[in-house]
Amino acid sequence: MRHAFIPAPVLLLLACATLAACATKEPVYIDPAPRAVEVDPDNMLDSATATVQLPVTVETNAQMVERQRLATELGLQLAQVPQARRDDYEVELEWTIKNLAGKDGTASVIVVGASEYFYYDPTLFQLDPRDPPPPPLLGGIPVVVPANGEVSGVFREDQLAEAAQDWDAISRAGVVAQNALLTQWPTRDVNGGTGGVLMTIPSAAVAALVRFDVTLQADRHMVLEYVLRVRDHGDRLAPFEKDTGRLVPPSMTAFMPPPPPAMP
């Protein structure tokens, strides 16, 4: 009787295929610049910000054709389907705050950011300078950091996906900022637009956040370090690309909310 047998070359080929399959979904860790930010209220520095860009390469002609096909399928124009789409990336933000002071302190991590269409400046949403600004896209919750100790935390993939959806809803669908930021979306589509460029944004056309501005606010001498952990469902994540011209740029246009309706 002849036994079934897998010869060595076939086995190695299978192994290589397995390796290739494993490698595609591995997370990539992207550091901000600067990698750590320090605040020291005793020296009049009670907040500091570090920025990180989601390094997505500008699409090729073939990818643009694919985006055009997607736009047609969704009933949108080409420009309304972003190059960097939320559904293509699973992003997580992990942070650690170290308290360098000898007393317990309170700190908060505040995340805002930008899509390829608009960036978020919460101060532009303040109708009156005496009002508190609307909440950030993520964070803003005070945490107690023990003296000479450290606290770590994470903004999960689903939270960042929700933040991207919030921002696209606010900036492109005209959803009221407080509603978008303080409530959870029942689906991954944006619905309930109130006069933006789009009334609804299908999940596949929700723009990814391609820039994250992470701010540390603290009442003691503290240091924040964070890292972006990204899983790419496609092949356009380029964490080592040095030429920023080859990356989808975050928008430099701040979204300005429409003025409130005039009182009769």
Place this chain on the structure above:
Amino acid sequence: MRTRALLFVCCCAAALATLPRRAHADKYAHGYYAEAGLGTGFFLGEAGKYIAPGPSFALRSGYDLWSWLSVGGRFSGGIHEGDVPPPPEREYLQLIEGAAEGRLTLRIRRVALFAEGSLGFGYITTNLLDRVGVTTPDNYLSPAFSAGGGIDYHTQNRHFSFGLTGDYSVFPSFSSAQSVSLRLYLRYTR
């Protein structure tokens, strides 16, 4: 003189290859083989500070040229927690290896002792270790040199044996990281 020596070696090899198999050859199959092993792997030295021990596997396949020498390929890997200064925390990486290897075997009845050496490549699947200098950005492939040995026990079925193997590997491009893996395996020889 050199040609004669070479000729002598070739003749000896040919003679060995054509010798009738010894009586116990019927008890132990020789030829193509496949092997699967499971165990653990850990790192030594500087890399060991940042890479926690983890489960390890190996798939091997090749050919027994003689009862004492076989050549083949190995595909192995392990999953390890990256113990880097936070952030990030509790993140995992995979080390994948592919190598060509040779094995020398000394069989004493059902038990065999063997030594093996291999040359190949190792691949780390993430850039997690960049921050501690074990890997460098955009370079996650390294040559890999391995040596090891083990003990093999042949079952009464002439095709199957099992045993314990240990391998020591060096990855020059990963800051000369050194790993040790210990695995229990099952081997099938056709």
